[in-house]
Amino acid sequence: MSKAKAAPAQAAGPDQRLYIQAVERAFRVLEAFGRNPQPLSLAEIAHHAGVDKSAAQRLCHTLRHLGYLEADPRGRGLRPGLRLMDRSFDFLRMHPLVERATPALMELRRATQERVDLSLLDDLSIVYAVRLQSKRETFFATLVGRRLPAFCSSGGRAMMALMADEAVEDILARSDRRPLTPRTVTDLPGLRAKIAEARADGHALACEEGLLGEIVLAAAIRDRDGQPVAAIHIAASLSDWDEASFRRRMAPLAMEAARALSG
Numbered sequence: 644m645s646k647a648k649a650a651p652a653q654a655a656g657p658d659q660r661l662y663i664q665a666v667e668r669a670f671r672v673l674e675a676f677g678r679n680p681q682p683l684s685l686a687e688i689a690h691h692a693g694v695d696k697s698a699a700q701r702l703c704h705t706l707r708h709l710g711y712l713e714a715d716p717r718g719r720g721l722r723p724g725l726r727l728m729d730r731s732f733d734f735l736r737m738h739p740l741v742e743r744a745t746p747a748l749m750e751l752r753r754a755t756q757e758r759v760d761l762s763l764l765d766d767l768s769i770v771y772a773v774r775l776q777s778k779r780e781t782f783f784a785t786l787v788g789r790r791l792p793a794f795c796s797s798g799g800r801a802m803m804a805l806m807a808d809e810a811v812e813d814i815l816a817r818s819d820r821r822p823l824t825p826r827t828v829t830d831l832p833g834l835r836a837k838i839a840e841a842r843a844d845g846h847a848l849a850c851e852e853g854l855l856g857e858i859v860l861a862a863a864i865r866d867r868d869g870q871p872v873a874a875i876h877i878a879a880s881l882s883d884w885d886e887a888s889f890r891r892r893m894a895p896l897a898m899e900a901a902r903a904l905s906g
Contacts, residue, residue, distance in 0.1 A: 668694055672702050673711065673723065682715035682722045731788060738763075740864070740873055740904070741772050747900050748773055748875070754896060758784065760876040762798040762861075765790070767818050769798045769874065777879070781854065784878070794818045794834055795827050797849040797861035798874030804841035805863050805871040811838055826851040846894050848886070856881050860893045862901035875901050 675683060675691035683691070689699035703721055706712040710726030735741050744761050752759040752775040761773040768790045776785055793799025794815060803811045820829040828834055841847035846862045853859065858881050864873040877893045884892075 668692065668698065669702055669706065672699065672706060673727070676723050682717075682720035684720040688721065735772060735787070738772065744864075744873075744875075744904050745773060747904060748775055751875070751877070751896060751900050752777075755877055755879075755893060757877055757879040757893075760798075760878065762791075762796070762874050762876060764793065764799070764802050764872055764874075767793055767814060769793050769796050769802075772873075784854065784857075791823075791853060792818055792820075794820060795823060795829070795849065795852050797847040797859045798863070798876050800834075800838050800841050800847035800849070801861040801863040801874050802871035803838050804847065805865065805869075811835075823853050824851055824855050826855070828852060844894070845898050848890055850886055851881070858884060858886060858889050860890060860897055862894075862897040864901045865905040867906055873904075875904075 671692040671694070672688055675688050678691060679687070685696055685699050685703060688703060689696045692699060692702075694702070703712055707714070707721070707724070710724045712721045713724040714720075715722050740763075741761065748759050748761055756777065758777040759775045760771050762769040762771050771787055771789045771791075774785060774787055791799070793803065803814060806814075815831060815834055820834075822829050828837060837847070846860055849859045849861075851857060857878055859876050859878040861874045861876045863871040864875065866872045875897050877897050879889060879893075
């Protein structure tokens with residue numbers, strides 16, 4: 644049994660006396676585009692947000708007026724508006740770890756000449772907050788804000804390796820373990836073995852589990868209480884590296900950077 648600390652307990656449900664359902668419905672409208680990355684009609688938005696078409700029309704009108712939705716120029720419906728970028732900017736500039744980590748990530752990028760990312764843990768997922776590109780990348784690998792399941796990402800496994808076994812089992816049990824590629828490990832014994840390996844090595848390695856042709860190594864960052872909250876990733880192409888050479892070169896660099904940013 645691991646002696647790592649347990650993850651913080653999940654927050655209880657909202658106090659219904661303070662909870663504003665109209666705000667929830669507005670955010671469900673915006674979140675509809677996360678599941679369907681294309682312009683959506685009012686009927687489609689109503690369906691995905693779980694509201695009737697009249698409510699969707701009022702919500703979308705308000706969000707368009709505020710700049711959080713805009714009309715698709717090709718007339719295919721509505722899409723997220725530019726004002727959402729302002730809120731992403733607010734989050735990034737106010738997050739203390741993002742600010743503190745950026746110089747270290749830039750130095751790591753110079754040292755490795757490969758892509759370097761910072762991800763943040765969000766329950767069952769990791770979310771990329773900083774992405775410093777290498778010479779060639781796929782489109783999605785360039786985007787801040789991309790969310791991946793923790794169970795199949797090197798960063799998620801590196802963070803789970805610092806959790807107690809009970810917390811790891813809870814994450815695995817609640818995760819939707821559908822594969823992202825033919826090489827994604829999804830069976831529970833295989834995932835437990837990957838996390839145990841990360842616990843022993845001090846880093847996690849994922850080979851073509853999120854993107855074919857890509858190898859990613861990650862080391863976890865702890866907060867002041869010793870809890871894993873983020874991870875540093877180094878990603879490269881398998882056309883340039885074999886697994887052993889990549890691990891030998893990148894693991895010490897990622898682990899040292901993560902140690903420096905912990906606490």
